[in-house]
Amino acid sequence: MNQLNSILTAGLLLSATVTAADAAEINQLSETEKAEGWRLLFDGESTSGWKGYKRDDAPGTWEVIDGALLMNGAERDRDRGDLLFGQQFGDFHLKLEWKISEGGNSGIFYRGIEAPELNVIYQSAPEMQVLDNDRHPDAKMGVDGNRTAGSLYDL
Template sequence: MKIMLSMLARVVLLALVLNVVNWTSSDASGPKKGKWVKLFDGKTLTGWHSYLKKEASDKWKVEDGAIVLTGGGGGDLVTDKEYENYELELEWKISEGGNSGIIYRVHEDPKYKSTYNSGPEMQVLDNERHKDAKAGKNGNRTSGSLYDMLPPSDFSAQKVAGEWNQVKLVVNNGKVEHYLNGKKVVEYRTSGPEWDKMVSESKFKGWEGFNQFSKGHIALQDHGNKVWYRNIRIREL
């Protein structure tokens, strides 16, 4: 009888140990990530529309597996769905002297005339030729920057106009990271004293709806210059 009780105690103890190990392992890994989902099928603009419109403008086209802005006046292209916490990956290529951007937390409402009235922007730019590269402060309008607020930590991360650049944007519980060609170039929180200070020193000072929505659309900016986007996918966190 004593032997049986001893064996039972060992089994119970082992089960408790395994439960602790499993709990610790699960806790260390953090929240479970979703599956990668394509936001662009490489053939159509399904899942996208022009800002404040029902469909995508004919200025936005699909060519050779990429979304292309062929001319200005099409309006920013935005996702049909809204997103809150996620990893976004894509590739972009800018024309010589070109300007565009990836804007997130976009709140689609006629009271906001443009996507950047509500959403912060990861800049897309030809740093060598576009005047915005030398505007702003300390390079905070160059490629990879948090537009008009934070410059990239590495100005050499961008490839030249006409070449594809790889981007990752991580938005997770108020923390945002910008990656350009494999390098993390910007990191910030979207609330708190540091954020408030950055906004107060930027063009967005006093803008009513700027960064007021934790969930929103993702936008590709029409700045009037030809730009290409491809391999766009998202994984919700």
């Protein structure tokens, strides 16, 4: 299978807060990145290309503010926050920047599937942990740091 390079400059799942210092610069591919085959998944202006788990549109919990994809955690229970890119990829490289709210806990799921017998994305996808290691108790649980930011959650 050909390797597909992908880039996500901002965008997380669940209760993450993602910001960019200079969204105009960050939400663009350089000429070098274009030549290398990178693909921009977030344009810094809209949720175009994104959708919720088992839905056709992006959940209302997500909005674009100042060039960043932001999830309103207060709305999470009303309108699930799982956000997926509308296209599946083979092998890929993912490059991103993220920021989490104080005490926040989130994750980036990958290789998930939307099967009729599954209710939520974590039933089919591994998760890269996105966490405030200093303030969220989950960082102290687990084994050998397998619940800290950047880890493959619980593995």
